[in-house]
Amino acid sequence: MKGRYLSLAASGAALCLTAVTLTGCGAVDGLTGDNEVTLRVVAADYGDNPQNSSAAYWKELADGFHKDHPGIKVEVNVFSWSEVDAKVAEMVKAGKAPDIAQIGAYADYAAAGKLYSTAELLSVKTEADFLAPLADAGKVKQTQYGMPFVSSTRLLFYNEKLLADASVIAKDAKGWQPKSWADLEAAAKKLKGAGVPTPFALPLGREEAQAETMMWMLAGGGGYTDNEESYSIDSADNARTLEFLRDKMVGQGLTGPVEPGKLDRQAAFEAFTKGEVGMLNGHPTLMKQAEAKGVKYGMVALPTSDGSQQPAMGVADWVMAFKNGHRAESGKFLDYLYQPKNVTAFTDKYDLLPATTTGYQAKQAATSGPALRLKPFLTALPSSRLYPVGKKSWAGVSEDIKQNIGKTVQPGGQPAKVLEDIATAARAADPR
Missing domain, CATH: 3.40.190.10 (Periplasmic binding protein-like II)
Incomplete structure (x- = not known):
């Protein structure tokens, strides 16, 4: 988040991984052997040292998705917060935008016509699950392009x-x-x-x-x-x-x-x-x-x-999907990303608030563990106001x-x- 509350990763170096094995970070074409589609994802690191890097979460997520969708591989490059937004901007400028980016802002890319809308990507169930104030903050001219990833209040x-x-x-x-x-x-x-x-x-x-x-x-x-x-x-x-x-x-x-x-x-x-x-x-x-x-x-x-x-003030980080010709594949991965078990796994790991109604309800119902002490922040979330991130x-x-x-x-x-x-x-x- 711009003005985010999370620690930067200890290392500025990118951590590169695929759905199956660790690989290099070179540009990847959309098609691989056996006509598999490879989705290129860029994500931010929420850890404050190599031991709790977000790379481990994304690898497990990509592995699980590939198991359920053997025709789609997912290659994730994880960068520190100090550089991830700039890395995506460089990729877009070079004509090599990732299929999916999890970064701090989306409005510039949406205004330039580079993003799919959420309606073009997500199932009705997934799209309807976003908390209303966060979904509204993801809109440009009444159309949602930014998908809230995690959130917080103060x-x-x-x-x-x-x-x-x-x-x-x-x-x-x-x-x-x-x-x-x-x-x-x-x-x-x-x-x-x-x-x-x-x-x-x-x-x-x-x-x-x-x-x-x-x-x-x-x-x-x-x-x-x-x-x-x-x-x-x-x-x-x-x-x-x-x-x-x-x-x-x-x-x-x-x-x-x-x-x-x-x-x-x-x-x-x-x-x-x-x-x-x-x-x-x-x-x-x-x-x-x-x-x-x-x-x-x-x-x-x-x-x-x-x-x-x-x-109260709320803060969110964003997921977006670029128009790279992989709309259907990106949509399937995003539906998987926002499954309740995957949302909870990430928010529990980093003491964050979920961006979905199901995730919110699960944390509200918690009687022990990390979610319990987050309840005061959760209470403020549904009515919170976010930065006007929909404005470029x-x-x-x-x-x-x-x-x-x-x-x-x-x-x-x-x-x-x-x-x-x-x-x-x-x-x-x-x-x-």
């Missing part, structure tokens, strides 16, 4: 000990339920008074500024787009959200010693695991990182500006946000002006 994490020591919560409390930004401000002031270095970490650095910003905008009743999916970056609600952060959080010294525009997500996570941060927005990966360091934490929905209910302009808009949004919360920052500049460029790149 929650507010807090350090139980730090909040108890600062008398934000009672030492025997079983949880904390802040409702409004006033509750956050009051808690952050108590944490500051108790000597906590960073009462509330606000990472608006390049790593994930677009994610942190969207979480706060949604909580303030705004967002990047309106109900008609037109850009509304410069809305009054969004300006008020950033003014709150500038004046109440940053302005009162409640966000720590590092300027938000220079603080990256992972650095904030690491500070949380060291007991230096009282509160911050996080995703499932932070659970493991905190537990590994013995930090006891709680998780709640990010409070809203006035205590009213607002949607989104990549550029996201970069604009990364470069400029941190300025809005500096002393003397001008949220309305910065938002207006970003919105003007966004609308010019995506005229309706």
Whole structure:
């Protein structure tokens, strides 16, 4: 995901495998011996070391598919997240697009007419199984091209000990339920008074500024787009959200010693695991990182500006199929990929949320194991809002946000002006 929460693979080298044996990574023609069709797949690596690389999952998947469909081989090239999108772009530019790609964005390829629609690929059962907000995010002009692969939502994490020591919560409390930004401000002031270095970490650095910003905008009743999916970056609600952060959080010294525009997500996570941060927005990966360091934490929905209910932010990665003349074969493989057992195998391995209704229901029904602790994230998923990834302009808009949004919360920052500049460029790149 752009602004994703997953670790990059330890090695940048591609891991190449086929449905049967490991092979080289050269270009492969559509037909092999005995008239078998070979599907070329490019996928991202969700592991953080060679031992838990996604290559093992894809090999097992390809082996199982080939056993059921002996006329179709599947060759999968697995690349680290730091390079997979660029690798696919290079292949497409060279006229050697893969049949299927599992990467971070699809809209540019869909707008260029290079992708099959999901209706051309999937069985009715598979297509209908995608969670509605994720399926909608995969559409360009009302036609779905992007198939959500995995997803996540975000929650507010807090350090139980730090909040108890600062008398934000009672030492025997079983949880904390802040409702409004006033509750956050009051808690952050108590944490500051108790000597906590960073009462509330606000990472608006390049790593994930677009994610942190969207979480706060949604909580303030705004967002990047309106109900008609037109850009509304410069809305009054969004300006008020950033003014709150500038004046109440940053302005009162409640966000720590590092300027938000220079603080990256992972650095904030690491500070949380060291007991230096009282509160911050996080995703499932932070659970493991905190537990590994013995930090006891709680998780709640990010409070809203006035205590009213607002949607959480969701994030998804995407699968797409290029028009290489293998529509039927690609469709069969994708139907296999989205079988419940295969969805569950991947999401369980990496503590991710499923993109399908059957996968969601299976995790909701879990009474033990990894799925149990993901339930707070699952609860937020069906009503979550995603980045406007269906707009081919989104990549550029996201970069604009990364470069400029941190300025809005500096002393003397001008949220309305910065938002207006970003919105003007966004609308010019995506005229309706």
